[in-house]
Each structure stands twice: as structure tokens, then as C-alpha cells.
Amino acid sequence: MTHNKVLIVYTGGTIGMVQDENGSLHPFALDRIYDAVPQLRACDYGIDSVTLDNIIDSSNMTPSLWVDIASIIEREYDHYDGFVVLHGTDTMAYTASALSFMFAHLNKPVVLTGSQLPLGMLRSDGRENIICALEIASTRLALVPEVCIFFMSHLYRGNRSTKISAENFDAFQTFNYPSLARVGIEFSFKEHLFLPTDRQPLQVNKQFERRVAVLKLFPGIGPEVVNALLETPGLQGVVMETYGSGNAPTDAWFIEALEHAIERGVTVMSVTQCKAGAVKMRQYAASCDLDRIGVVGGGDMTIEAAVTKMMYVLGTHHGEPEVVRHLLETPLRGEMSMG
Numbered sequence: 001m002t003h004n005k006v007l008i009v010y011t012g013g014t015i016g017m018v019q020d021e022n023g024s025l026h027p028f029a030l031d032r033i034y035d036a037v038p039q040l041r042a043c044d045y046g047i048d049s050v051t052l053d054n055i056i057d058s059s060n061m062t063p064s065l066w067v068d069i070a071s072i073i074e075r076e077y078d079h080y081d082g083f084v085v086l087h088g089t090d091t092m093a094y095t096a097s098a099l100s101f102m103f104a105h106l107n108k109p110v111v112l113t114g115s116q117l118p119l120g121m122l123r124s125d126g127r128e129n130i131i132c133a134l135e136i137a138s139t140r141l142a143l144v145p146e147v148c149i150f151f152m153s154h155l156y157r158g159n160r161s162t163k164i165s166a167e168n169f170d171a172f173q174t175f176n177y178p179s180l181a182r183v184g185i186e187f188s189f190k191e192h193l194f195l196p197t198d199r200q201p202l203q204v205n206k207q208f209e210r211r212v213a214v215l216k217l218f219p220g221i222g223p224e225v226v227n228a229l230l231e232t233p234g235l236q237g238v239v240m241e242t243y244g245s246g247n248a249p250t251d252a253w254f255i256e257a258l259e260h261a262i263e264r265g266v267t268v269m270s271v272t273q274c275k276a277g278a279v280k281m282r283q284y285a286a287s288c289d290l291d292r293i294g295v296v297g298g299g300d301m302t303i304e305a306a307v308t309k310m311m312y313v314l315g316t317h318h319g320e321p322e323v324v325r326h327l328l329e330t331p332l333r334g335e336m337s338m339g
């Protein structure tokens with residue numbers, strides 16, 4: 001009898017900490033996962049694990065580690081039904097977004113999870129999060145063919161997610177998309193919200209452009225700061241966090257600074273500082289200039305999705321401004337709503 005198999009990719013984060021006899025926290029060896037979560041002995045699918053060469057606090061996450069994670073999944077893709085990535089919560093939404101763009105034709109679940117309290121602590125949320133992530137990745141209940149985040153009681157689309165709390169167990173949210181499943185006594189999957197599957201082989205894109213920046217607007221932002229950022233040597237892309245539905249100051253110095261950067265070949269995309277809702281270019285006079293000079297509207301993307309999408313699109317289509325613009329405006333992996 002064949003039974004389902006899940007591969008855990010362990011990258012670090014709070015979840016992987018256990019207390020030693022003196023009470024200090026250390027990363028645990030994944031081969032001891034059954035000691036840390038004894039309930040896993042009862043599950044009827046196989047679990048294997050791989051650990052990154054260096055386990056990290058996710059504040060040290062980098063594009064090259066995204067490539068390492070994706071390469072493990074690519075290498076093992078045909079051997080497992082699904083994948084669980086154990087990851088620190090701080091940059092989990094960035095990694096989930098980056099992986100979603102890297103994987104084209106993903107037809108298996110890649111579920112990221114972590115915890116607010118280490119597994120080795122009595123009240124850890126990690127046990128429940130790992131168990132539910134594994135259940136989802138085993139595909140015995142439903143096939144979720146996307147990169148997602150499981151946290152507390154919800155399964156979220158990865159590239160719609162944002163970390164919203166540094167203290168609550170309920171640490172993630174997708175403000176612009178409903179959760180893909182709610183987990184209580186039962187798992188209730190909302191299959192109509194999943195990305196569609198296809199029959200094409202997995203394709204993994206591993207090029208990221210790192211020369212991107214985030215420009216967050218605030219009342220009083222001045223030319224020294226804006227010019228210094230836009231004139232960064234080698235800069236290729238800027239994600240600008242605008243106000244409300246995509247509004248920005250209309251001062252001539254500001255618009256001209258952006259226009260010059262765009263003329264030099266820098267791609268500038270606008271996303272909103274609001275947690276929910278979308279950029280709508282030209283809805284207010286305060287976004288008409290941005291539209292005129294060629295700022296790309298990022299719709300309802302999160303900042304995490306916008307930054308990683310910018311890195312991915314510029315990495316794979318360097319020197320093709322029209323293609324870059326088109327791809328940024330188009331939903332590639334369900335990261336933005338149409339229209």
C-alpha cells in the first residue's frame with residue numbers, strides 16, 4: 001500500500017527552539033521532531049525532513065536562501081505529496097510571496113508555518129501549527145496547489161499574507177483575500193478560492209534582482225531623502241508606499257524626481273499603505289501625475305508581495321520595460337485582484 005509523504009524543510013525561527021536542562025533556548029535537531037511533537041507518531045503519512053545548512057532567525061532571510069528552499073522542493077517534488085516549510089514569522093510573508101513567484105505550475109501544497117512561542121515551551125503554539133500544516137500538506141483532506149501560510153486556525157494564501165502581531169498567536173492576516181481554510185474541530189477548505197491546477201511540469205525561476213528599494217511616503221518627506229534613494233547607484237526598481245488609494249504629494253520636486261528616475265530606467269510601482277484596499281490610479285487628482293509619468297499601479301498587493309514580485313519580474317525580464325510593466329500589473333499567482 002502506498003501512503004502519502006510530506007517533506008519538512010526546516011529553516012529556523014522561534015518554532016525550532018527547545019529548552020535545555022538549564023532553561024536556555026536552542027534550535028532543535030529535526031530528527032527529534034517526534035520527541036518535540038509526540039502526537040505526530042499517530043499520523044498515517046510519512047514525514048521526512050531536511051534542514052538548511054544554517055538555521056536562521058528569519059530576519060537574516062535572503063533571496064539566495066529562497067533559492068535554496070525552492071531548490072530542495074524542486075529536487076524532491078516528485079517524491080512527496082506536499083511540503084511544510086518551518087520558518088520564523090518575521091519574514092515568513094516575504095518568503096511565501098517569493099516562493100509563490102518562483103514556482104510556476106505548482107500542483108502540490110507548500111505550507112509555511114512557525115510559531116510565536118518555541119516548541120519546547122509548555123504553551124507553544126508550534127505543535128498545533130506543525131500538525132495542521134502537515135495535515136494540509138499530506139493532501140489527504142484536500143489538494144491546495146499553492147504556497148500558503150498556516151497559522152493558528154487559518155490557512156492563508158502566502159502572497160496575500162502579512163504578519164500583523166508580534167504577540168498574539170493569531171499573527172497573520174490576508175486583508176484583501178479570504179482565508180483558504182478555517183481549522184476548528186474540522187478542516188473547512190474553501191476550494192473555490194484555490195489557484196487552479198494544471199498538468200504542466202513544475203518550473204522554478206531562480207533569478208531575483210536585489211537592487212530594489214521601498215519608498216514609504218509620510219507628510220514632510222523631503223527632497224534629500226527622496227533624491228538619495230532614487231539616485232542609489234544601480235537602482236532598478238522602487239516600490240512606493242503611497243497613501244489611501246494611491247495618492248502622493250503633487251509638489252513639482254517630488255514628481256520630477258520620480259520622472260527622472262523612470263527616464264533612467266528605474267521601475268516604480270505604487271502600493272497602498274492601507275492594510276486593506278487597492279491603488280486606483282487617477283481616482284484622485286493626487287495620483288494623476290504618478291500615472292502620467294509612468295508609475296505602475298500595484299493594485300491590492302501587500303508590500304511583501306510587491307517587493308518580491310518586483311525582484312522576481314526584474315530578475316527574469318531585465319531590460320524589457322514593457323514586459324516588466326505588464327507582468328507587474330497582471331496577477332501571476334493570485335497575489336492581486338483583477339481590475
Ligand code: ASP
Pocket residue numbers: 012013014015056057058059087088089090091114115116
Ligand atoms: N525572530 C523570529 C524569526 O522570525 C520570530 C519568529 O520566529 O516568530 O525568526
